[in-house]
Amino acid sequence: MDWDSAKQHCTERNWQWSLELINQAQKEMQDLETKLKKCEDQQKANRLYNACNY
Numbered sequence: 520m521d522w523d524s525a526k527q528h529c530t531e532r533n534w535q536w537s538l539e540l541i542n543q544a545q546k547e548m549q550d551l552e553t554k555l556k557k558c559e560d561q562q563k564a565n566r567l568y569n570a571c572n573y
Contacts, residue, residue: 522545
């Protein structure tokens with residue numbers, strides 16, 4: 520999602536509640552992306568560990 524365009528659109532129309540919602544959604548997406556990266560890294564590490572044990 521293009522967060523900057525959405526923020527600009529809301530700023531032009533003075534939609535403060537929408538800006539707050541966008542900021543919250545952007546933070547949640549960043550947190551989820553961080554968690555996903557950790558899970559992917561852990562999965563890769565587990566695969567390498569298991570491959571070395573067989």
